[in-house]
Amino acid sequence: MLDAILWLVREMGMGFYSFFYAVTHPDLWLSWVWNGLASTDDKKALMRFIYYGGSRELFFVFLDFFLILTALGLWRRRIMWGSVIAYEKFANALGRTAAWAGLIMVLQQTMVVFLQRIFRVSEIAIGPFSPFGYKLWDGFTLIEKDLSWWGEELKLYNAIIVTLCCAYTFIQGGHVRVDLVYARLRFRRKKLVDMVGSLLFMLPMMLLIWKYSWPFMWRHLITPAVSASDRLELMLRKAIVVRWNVETTGFSPSGFDAYFLFKVLLVAFTASMILMAITYFYRSLLAFREGPDAETKHLDKDTLGEGEEVYEGTH
Numbered sequence: 001m002l003d004a005i006l007w008l009v010r011e012m013g014m015g016f017y018s019f020f021y022a023v024t025h026p027d028l029w030l031s032w033v034w035n036g037l038a039s040t041d042d043k044k045a046l047m048r049f050i051y052y053g054g055s056r057e058l059f060f061v062f063l064d065f066f067l068i069l070t071a072l073g074l075w076r077r078r079i080m081w082g083s084v085i086a087y088e089k090f091a092n093a094l095g096r097t098a099a100w101a102g103l104i105m106v107l108q109q110t111m112v113v114f115l116q117r118i119f120r121v122s123e124i125a126i127g128p129f130s131p132f133g134y135k136l137w138d139g140f141t142l143i144e145k146d147l148s149w150w151g152e153e154l155k156l157y158n159a160i161i162v163t164l165c166c167a168y169t170f171i172q173g174g175h176v177r178v179d180l181v182y183a184r185l186r187f188r189r190k191k192l193v194d195m196v197g198s199l200l201f202m203l204p205m206m207l208l209i210w211k212y213s214w215p216f217m218w219r220h221l222i223t224p225a226v227s228a229s230d231r232l233e234l235m236l237r238k239a240i241v242v243r244w245n246v247e248t249t250g251f252s253p254s255g256f257d258a259y260f261l262f263k264v265l266l267v268a269f270t271a272s273m274i275l276m277a278i279t280y281f282y283r284s285l286l287a288f289r290e291g292p293d294a295e296t297k298h299l300d301k302d303t304l305g306e307g308e309e310v311y312e313g314t315h
Contacts, residue, residue: 011056011060012060012063012064012067014057014060015057015060015061015063015064016061016064018052018057018058018060018061019061019064022052027041027045028045028048029045029048029049029052030045030049031045032045032046032049037242037243037244040239040240043239043240043242044236044239046222046239046242047226047232047235047236047238047239047242048232048235048236050214050215050218050222050226050235051226051230051232051235053214054210054211054212054214054215054228059207066278069083070282073282077286077289080282080285080286081286081297081298083278083279083282084279084282084283084286084298085298087275087276087278087279088171088279088298088299088300089300091167091168091170091171091272091275091276091279092168092171092300094164094165094167094168094272095164095165095166095167095168095169095171096168097164098160098161098164098165098168099161099165099168101157101158101160101161102157102161104157105154105157105158105161108150108153108154108157109151109154111124111150112124112147112150112151115147116147121147122146122147123144123145123146123147124144124145124147124150125143125144145254146254146255148252148254148255148256149250149254149255149256149257151255152250152251152252152255152256153256155256155262156256156258156261156262159261159262159265160265162269163265163266163268163269163272164265164268164269164272166269166272166273166276167272167273167275167276170273170276170280171276171299171300171301172301172302173301187287187291187292187295188288191284191285191287191288192288194280194281194284195281195284195285195288198277198278198280198281198284199277199281202273202276202277202280203274203277203278203281206270206273206274206277207274209266209270210267210270210271210274211228212228213263213266213267213270214228214267215227215228215230216228216263216266217260217263217264217266217267220246220247220259220260220263221244221245221246221247221260221263222242222243222244222245223242223243223245224238224241224242226238246260247259247260247263248260283295
């Protein structure tokens, strides 16, 4: 038991060291951003970025900052409220923006069906002389793809909604819940359940998904492939031959060919929900301490207007 405690304290201390070392030595892990993969050192910097992005070191940096922010929030409650308000505003803005992908998806599907059934076209073009996707004149075409490409791209819009609107939907209380006990509990016990759930279930699951989705994304961006089990020494040896190899293979010869974007969205989803778990823990803790009035304090929820509450699915 003592050894485990000493290990934890040592790793948390190394978390501060790792953070300040990374900040003071950006060339060791970020030189590929401004230099590209021009040299072996730049390639090694990219591999360090990939390795530490899903590493134990990053986890303890994250844990250190979480504990510091929590301690400051307990000392000065407005700091914790500020964190809650800031992230909920960001998540709401992101979700409300990403939700427009649903409208684009419907319009594009309508265009695909209309042009395929009425005009029997095999390609759809976007440009000043291509009204509604039907090319009238050659030239000045911004993008021209096979009909199957546009049909398969609809999955991307669906993925955008699922991944980037998840935290927003959580804030709005729109996720489906299977409740057997929660509704019967008193207010403070509900907040205890929320805190335990966010820290022991939601946050660990999101961290686990991050650990494997991060290298999974990079597997479809570079070659040779990397994995979550690769050690730093192995990745630095791979750096000698590393190069960009963005996934552009579709399920059909003329189909959608940017499936790497789905991997990027998976990482974005995980990051947003990690921050959502922390934000929900903070809001539940503040409500536990301040009472029922704090449950909706500073909460920016969508509304249809006064008198329309029955149609909003409030619960």
